Amino acid sequence: MNAQIPQASTSTPLQQSEFLLVGCRHGSESALEHRQRLAFPSFQKSYWRKGLVTFRIPSHIVSKPEWCHFGVPDDVLEQLVFARIGIRSLGQITGQTEDERIAATHQLLGSVKVNAVHVWKRDPRLQIDTDSIQHKITALDSFQEELITSKQNLILNCVVDSVDRWWIGWHVGNTQTGQWSGGYYPGEMPAHAISRAWLKLDEAIARFGIQFHSGERVCELGAAPGGACQRLVEGQLRVVGVDPATMHPQIAEHEQFTHWKKRARDVRIRDFGDFDWILTDMNIAPxxxxxxxxxxxxxxxxxxxxxxxxxxxSNLSHAEELDQWCSSCVAWGYHPRVQQLSTGGQEICLVAQKKSDSRN
Ligand SMILES: C[S@@+](CC[C@H](N)C(=O)[O-])C[C@H]1O[C@@H](n2cnc3c(N)ncnc32)[C@H](O)[C@@H]1O
Structure with a gap:
């Protein structure tokens, strides 16, 4: 672990933060670093722990308008793929008690006004009451509910790293995902969901802004037991699930659903006919x-x-083939985007939309 630690500035910290703090899935740090080396070779890896990596951004980049005024440019997160959220780190806060850390946060923020506060944990399993921290930070006079300008929606992030260490930073939350605390998808899995794939697809739809049209035909390869197909039929879509395994009766009996009980390669090409969407979720090599x-x-x-x-x-080194997968999508006439979802496992979600149709 590198001991280089972002230093807080006392004057205008928002303009001066040279550190990008990224929240990612536990175990994805090396894949994230690989992406950074490819896309942003001049960034220097600094402090890291499981689920949290910081990079020092060189001054010739940090001085560009998109970094000065808009926190972390959207395309940076897109290119990092394994970044669930990116914030500009103002520094770390340590202290024996929560109140000491709150006071230090106040001092760090100086006169900066923010519009909202997100308190999130580096490790969701940490047994720490984030509501109490949220409440105390929100009570500081740095917090105001109006927008600073019509363009900026400045969100203060308090990242709970461990019991006595926080990271304070900010991002501009002008997008839907920018409102998700820690970049964690706020949606919940309904009690009737057949499998976790219901929630993963729900997040993919929200994160990528996918708009299905009622009545469209969708084929999922690797459909059993059926959570994703269930989410699709609930969206008024007509669904074919391809899988040699048995579907849950709740989806198998749905009138908008058809099961092709076979492997993907055993489906004749012409039977893929006029599907509007193809989904895949097979537990096979990428x-x-x-x-x-x-x-x-x-x-x-x-x-x-x-x-x-x-x-x-299954092996994170597969992530090195990611650009090749995206190139294949481009060759087929699609515009690809890739992200690791917050509700998924050791996997990535590739969404590719027809170039002529990539904004729905
Ligand atoms: C992670 S599960 C899919 C979960 C599912 N999407 C859901 O919503 O519940 C992976 C599935 O891929 C299926 N599978 C593996 N290889 C396949 C292949 N060649 N063709 C079709 N399905 C396959 C497995 O049978 C298994 O049911």
Whole structure:
């Protein structure tokens, strides 16, 4: 662990923060660093722990307007793929008691006004009451509910690293995902959901802003037991699930659902017919998932509007092939975006929409 620690500034910290703090899934730190080396080789890795990595941003980049005024540019997070959230770190706070840390936070913020406070844990399993911290920070006079300018929605982040260590930083929360504390998807899995895939798909839809149209036809490869298909039929879509395994009766008996009880490769190409969307969630190597997609997408003249593929990274080194997967999507005529979801496992979600249709 590198001991280089972001220093707080006393004057205008928002302009001066040279540190990007990224929250990621536990275990994804090395994959995140790999992405950083490819996309932002001049960033220097600084402090890191499981679920949290900071980078020092060189001054020629940090002085650019998009960094000065808008926190962390959206494309930075997109390119890092494994970043659930990115904030500009103002420094770390330590102290024996919570009140000491609150006072230090106040001092660090100086006269800076923020619009909202997000308190989130580096490790969701930490047994710490974030509501109490949230309440105390919100009571500081640095907090105000109006927007500072019409453009900025400055959100103070208090990242609870451990019992006595916090990181304080900010981001501009002008997007829907910018409102999610810690970048964690706030949606919950309903009690009737068949599997966790229900929530993963729900997050993918929200995170990527996917708009299905009522009545569209969707095919999911790797559909059993059926949480994702259930989420789709609830959205008024007509769904075919391809999987040699048995579907849960709750979805199997749904009138908008059809089960093709076979492996993806055993479905004739022409049977993929006129699907509007292809989803994949097979527990196979990502290269095999991409080969299944290639078989469908390179052979047909009618192409679906979009693809939502879960690529299982049984070995995180698979992440090094990510740009290749994106290039395949481009070659098929799609605009790819990739993110690790906060509700998923060791996997990434690749969403590719037809170039002519990529904004729905
Ligand atoms: C993670 S589960 C899918 C979860 C599912 N999407 C849901 O919503 O509940 C992975 C599934 O992939 C299926 N699978 C593995 N290889 C497959 C293949 N070649 N073709 C179709 N399904 C496959 C497995 O049978 C298994 O049911």
């Amino acid at each position: 290269a095999s998932t991409m080969a299944s997609l290639e078989r469908i997408l390179s052979a047909r003249s009618h192409k679906p509007r979009g693809i939502i593929a879960t690529l299982k990274l």
